[in-house]
Amino acid sequence: MTIADLAKDFTDLLKQGNSEAAASKYNADDVVSYEAMEGPMAVSKGKEALKQKSVWWQANHEVHSATVEGPFVNNNQFALRFKYDITPKETGKRVTMDEVGVYDVKDGKIVAERFYY
């Protein structure tokens, strides 16, 4: 499977709102996620940790709409552009999130993801 094919299938799953299937199918067991923030959420290590992070995020945000653009590929990486219209339950304030994700692929699996905002 080429990086372009993997990136397209992963992205198609996200566009269908099926992020759990995308992560389950393509995240490596030792995948690492890097957020652009300080604190305990800055780095998450391992497929199970990322799954729990995703469950937490979905439980704590009301998503009004989400768009995913891409994939944009270079060598063993691909990038996606995300726009979310959400209300964090903690604040109750509706906000837009506009970010870029970059994914590192090795041996047919995603080994790292970095989010820029």
Added chain:
Amino acid sequence: MTIADLAKDFTDLLKQGNSEAAASKYNADDVVSYEAMEGPMAVSKGKEALKQKSVWWQANHEVHSATVEGPFVNNNQFALRFKYDITPKETGKRVTMDEVGVYDVKDGKIVAERFYY
């Protein structure tokens, strides 16, 4: 200068169409540029090589419009989203280019740039 300040100033210069000033001000002498293609343009090394690449690109493309979105920051990197409406002089066919650039910053200078499409 924080990475956020550097990224904002660099991006503002690009948004003003002043990419030469942006590169001159922020590219490290040993900056490396990675394109998502095979061949001689895949990797360019050094501030002077990148300048020549930029001169070549501008001489060989008619730019009808260009938009830059960002910056999106994470740790020592920032990402930009580019959309170009251009006509390569070689083909004469008007096309849109939609891509993401990711920049690595070290000691206040850009040491690498990667373009995803």
